[in-house]
Amino acid sequence: MNLSLKNQDLLRESPRIKFNKFLDWVRTPHVFLGLLLLVVLAYFVIAPFWEILKTTFVVHRIDVRRIPGSQAGDFTFFYWHRALISEMRINLFYKPLMNTLVVSAGYTALAMLVGIILAYLVVRTNIPFKKFIANTAIIPYIIPSWPMAMAWLTLVRSDVGSGGTPGIIQFVTGIALPNWIAYGPVPMIIILAINYFAYTYLLFAAALSTMDSQLEESAMMYGATKFTIFRRIILPLMFPALGSAFILTFSKGLGTFGVPAFLGIPRRYYVLSTILYAQMQNQRVAEGFVAAIAMVVLALILIYLNNRIIGARKQFTTMSGKATKSQPIDLGKWKNPIAVFVILFLLACSLLPVGLLFYQTLMARMGDYSFSNFTSHWWIGTDRSFMEGHIGILRNPRVWAATWNTIWLGLFTGLGSAALGVLLGYAISRGRGTKLALLLEQASFLPFLIPGIAFGGIYLSMSASRMGPFPPLYGTFFLLILVSTMKRLPNATRSGTSAMMQVGIELEEAAYMHGSSWVRAFKTILMPLTKSGFMAGFILTFIGTMKALSLIILLYTPSTIILPVMTFEYANRELRQMSDGIAVIVVIIVIFGTWLSRRMTGTDLSKGFGGGK
Amino acid sequence: MPDIKLTNLIKKFGDVTAVDNLNVTIPDGSFFTLLGPSGCGKTTTLRMIAGLEKPTAGKIEIGKQLVFDSVTWTVVPPGKRNVGLVFQSYALWPHMTVYDNISFPLRIQKLSRDQIQKKVDGVMNQVKITGLEKRYPSELSGGQQQRVAVARELVTGVEVLSMDEPLGNLDAQLRLEMRTELKRLHKATGQTILYVTHDQLEAMTMSTHVAVMKDGLLQQLSHPDDIYASPANTFIAEFIGSLPINLFNVEVMEGIAYNNDLKLKLELPGKFKSINGKAILGIRPENLSVVNNPTKTSVLGSVDSSLPAGSEVLIKVSVGEIGLNIKEKRGMNLEMDSTVHVDLDMEEACFFDSITGNNLLTVPGEQKATKKKATAQ
Structure with a gap:
């Protein structure tokens, strides 16, 4: 019809109109903001990612002698060859890779076993003290993992072999536990499992409570035993939830640094994250980044698997959306013994480690746990002649400086990432479906793939020279804030996006209708309405920063040191009491922060959590 | 007060044409309803007039003011068009009291405290919500929320009041009541009301002019009685009634x-x-x-x-x-x-x-003159 011809005429645009339309597009608030943020992300997230890759293919100045006929900056396969093919390959790459896989598989299996049993007991049986159990089960997840590793050592160390100081068990019983219990894969698996069983517990409990209990009851009508029902009905139905729990748990511990550092490095048992650290310490940056890339690839494989599993999950229709109240399974005479056992176990995973650390700080000399060895020196002592010239933690200006550094780092990182998260969330949610929004979403997710230690490493090398608009930042506190903020971006962006999605676009448009500017609409409408999301993101980041060891360990200087790093430093110098005391302070801050966030935002970790990524 | 004139208005979202070469004049002082099934382009048209959506091509004039022209790329922002908009969800800001909601436009205009108080009181009295100043939107009934939304638009004295399915969220009884109120409001203020709905009954009961749309195309523009008695095609015949x-x-x-x-x-x-x-x-x-x-x-x-x-x-x-x-x-x-x-x-x-479905007694393109002048080219 000639109408459509006419449309074609109407739609013809001159270059000037096209340019004007383009200008108009750029001036759209979410586009303008999005482009601005894209520049920020390009500098601080995409560039580091690229830098890691590049570093492994370029000859470094210190390696010119090792690579005959090369000049700094030349393209080379030297590092990849060295890691994957040369005779060094076993110790540099394959062994740490295998160790990583073994430890990850081990703790994942153990964590899932514990999580499944706990969830089943809490959701499906008549076990007493349900609420207490449900709340206590979350604590090991809140406490950072490396203090637990330190507590473990306090418990099981022995003086066999390398002549370390004895732990409590040896002191009390006289039995020297073999070294493999204190160091290496076994304790790593145990500690990480304790730390991460909460994921399985939460996901499995949520899935269980939405499962239609009639499926179970009909099996019971045919005379199936409780165990058969669990094995043949419940577990298969729960498979998707368990799949998610598996991926989450496995990927969470993949890049973990603290536990393998405390429990592996002293006995030269390396995983990818610790070999990366060792390489960086030895100025072997490129070899270190090969390990980092291996970790990124592993993370990508897991994300791919996760998407596959979540895809399959949608096909399950056996679970009705509504929670059906099912008859709890009667544990009979085992009810109380099981409850006691579970509570003891949970206390051993939460109170005991902190208690052990605190106990150790009361010991004048290491290895002697008797009352006669008690002292308050490590906390409030003033006598410098006592031990290597250290005064009590609470009087030590270095500790106080580090405490304030940690709190300031948490505050600034929390503010920075929550603000970036809200702005990114705005650009992503308002531009939903556009290429720009997708790009922002993906770029802001990148830091999740890069292990903390590698992220720190790349900022270390980047901070030696100008970074974007910034002068060389090495040694500044700002560098720590910057790196922590960028590392937290994936979490911050997710919570920012979901907060923004909840504010209908018409609330904003109504303001524009009355002549409000974007800034005014953002300030008077969007900010107040996303306040609680902002606060939640802020506090979670604050707590996360308190635990951050791997990210900062390569970047700190004496004046910018933070508490987790200080713990690590003192532990390396075998000043256990100092190190443990500081760890106790960190745990207290973290638990207080979590409690505060629950009070302020009403978020309840025991009632589910936002994916944990 | 102004006529609103849309000339060759086209809006495309990607490959989808939401509004297809629309030519309409909305007469000053009319209660003008855009009627059609969902996805027909009626809301998009409204949003283009309000300034929340930019047409792909075409021209929009409100009275003597050219608010949009794709040829010269003239774009007047929504706040400067003197058009009010009541959203389907009312878009009341949940963190502000009724008073703060209604006074927001006046605060943007930087009026004095006394002036604001006087205007807000006046408009709240007009829509019968006096006494609810301190309430938050979540503490209001659906009908009250709706009145607040209308008050917020009336308070600046806009010349054109546009509404996007404003009664959609109300129950049947309240809807009937609000229809009466809106009709009275129209009579009292003499404003041009631009109304979007998919409910033919709403269109029939309140409007002085109804424009039926389908797939982005204008089907018929006439007085509601006329559309009922002699629909321009079988689509309208089936849609109305x-x-x-x-x-x-x-x-x-x-x-x-x-x-x-x-x-x-x-x-x-x-x-x-x-x-x-x-x-x-x-x-x-x-x-x-x-x-x-x-x-x-x-x-x-x-x-x-x-x-x-x-x-x-x-x-x-x-x-x-x-x-x-x-x-x-x-x-x-x-x-x-x-x-x-x-x-x-x-x-x-x-x-x-029997093939095109067009009414055999009305020549395509020719519209009957209605009580007020309504034109469509």
């Missing part, structure tokens, strides 16, 4: 409509003398009646169902393959499967082209 219109094929020869399958032979009034050949006959249920004896315009059928509905009885009669919907006065009670004569009031019938 609470009960579905009866449509069936006939062949017209020398003033008589035949349908052999239905054993139908109807004598047509003089106004249809120009019609010849195949056509679709449309007749509304209230223009059919059950009679005792055959007439020149009656058919024989059997009663499918007879549903008393209080004030009326809805009867379905099968004639051959087709079912006729009949609306009768209360009290009529017909035995199911009994045979009855149905008389068709042919004065009220319409004839449509």
Whole structure:
């Protein structure tokens, strides 16, 4: 019809109109903001990612002698060859890779076993003290993992072999536990499992409570035993939830640094994250980044698997959306013994480690746990002649400086990432479906793939020279804030996006209708309405920063040191009491922060959590 | 006060054309309704006039002000168009009290505290929500929320008040009440009201002008009575009216409509003398009646169902393959499967082209003059 011809005429645009339309597009608030943020992300997230890759293919100045006929900056396969093919390959790459896989598989299996049993007991049986159990089960997840590793050592160390100081068990019983219990894969698996069983517990409990209990009851009508029902009905139905729990748990511990550092490095048992650290310490940056890339690839494989599993999950229709109240399974005479056992176990995973650390700080000399060895020196002592010239933690200006550094780092990182998260969330949610929004979403997710230690490493090398608009930042506190903020971006962006999605676009448009500017609409409408999301993101980041060891360990200087790093430093110098005391302070801050966030935002970790990524 | 003139307005979202070359003048002071099924482009049109959406091509003038022109790329921002908009969800800011919500536009205009107080009091009195100043939106009923939303638009004295399905979230009783109120409001303020709805009953009851849209194209623009009595095509005929219109094929020869399958032979009034050949006959249920004896315009059928509905009885009669919907006065009670004569009031019938579906008596493009001037090119 000639109408459509006419449309074609109407739609013809001159270059000037096209340019004007383009200008108009750029001036759209979410586009303008999005482009601005894209520049920020390009500098601080995409560039580091690229830098890691590049570093492994370029000859470094210190390696010119090792690579005959090369000049700094030349393209080379030297590092990849060295890691994957040369005779060094076993110790540099394959062994740490295998160790990583073994430890990850081990703790994942153990964590899932514990999580499944706990969830089943809490959701499906008549076990007493349900609420207490449900709340206590979350604590090991809140406490950072490396203090637990330190507590473990306090418990099981022995003086066999390398002549370390004895732990409590040896002191009390006289039995020297073999070294493999204190160091290496076994304790790593145990500690990480304790730390991460909460994921399985939460996901499995949520899935269980939405499962239609009639499926179970009909099996019971045919005379199936409780165990058969669990094995043949419940577990298969729960498979998707368990799949998610598996991926989450496995990927969470993949890049973990603290536990393998405390429990592996002293006995030269390396995983990818610790070999990366060792390489960086030895100025072997490129070899270190090969390990980092291996970790990124592993993370990508897991994300791919996760998407596959979540895809399959949608096909399950056996679970009705509504929670059906099912008859709890009667544990009979085992009810109380099981409850006691579970509570003891949970206390051993939460109170005991902190208690052990605190106990150790009361010991004048290491290895002697008797009352006669008690002292308050490590906390409030003033006598410098006592031990290597250290005064009590609470009087030590270095500790106080580090405490304030940690709190300031948490505050600034929390503010920075929550603000970036809200702005990114705005650009992503308002531009939903556009290429720009997708790009922002993906770029802001990148830091999740890069292990903390590698992220720190790349900022270390980047901070030696100008970074974007910034002068060389090495040694500044700002560098720590910057790196922590960028590392937290994936979490911050997710919570920012979901907060923004909840504010209908018409609330904003109504303001524009009355002549409000974007800034005014953002300030008077969007900010107040996303306040609680902002606060939640802020506090979670604050707590996360308190635990951050791997990210900062390569970047700190004496004046910018933070508490987790200080713990690590003192532990390396075998000043256990100092190190443990500081760890106790960190745990207290973290638990207080979590409690505060629950009070302020009403978020309840025991009632589910936002994916944990 | 201004007419709103849309010229060659086109809006594309990617490859989808939401509004297809729309040319309409919305007369000053009218209650102008954009009516159509979801996805027909009515809301997009409203949003383009309000300034929240930029047309792909075309021109929008509000009175003497050119607010959008794709050729010179003139874009006036929404706040400067003197158009108010009541959103479907009301878009009341949940963190502000009623008073803060309503006074927001005035604070943007930097009026003094006293002026704001006076204006807000006035407008709250006008929409009958005095006393709710300190409440938050979540503490209001649906009807009250709606009034607050209207008050927020009225407070600046906008010349055009546009509304996007404002009654959609209310229950039936309240909807009826609000229709009356809106009609009174229109009379009291004399503002141009631009109203978007998919509910034909709302359009019929309140509007001075109705523009029916489908797939981005304007179908008919006229007075509601006109649209009801002589729909421009079968789409409108079926879309308008609470009960579905009866449509069936006939062949017209020398003033008589035949349908052999239905054993139908109807004598047509003089106004249809120009019609010849195949056509679709449309007749509304209230223009059919059950009679005792055959007439020149009656058919024989059997009663499918007879549903008393209080004030009326809805009867379905099968004639051959087709079912006729009949609306009768209360009290009529017909035995199911009994045979009855149905008389068709042919004065009220319409004839449509059997292929295009266009009304054979209205020339395409020509619109009847209505009470106020309404034009569509």
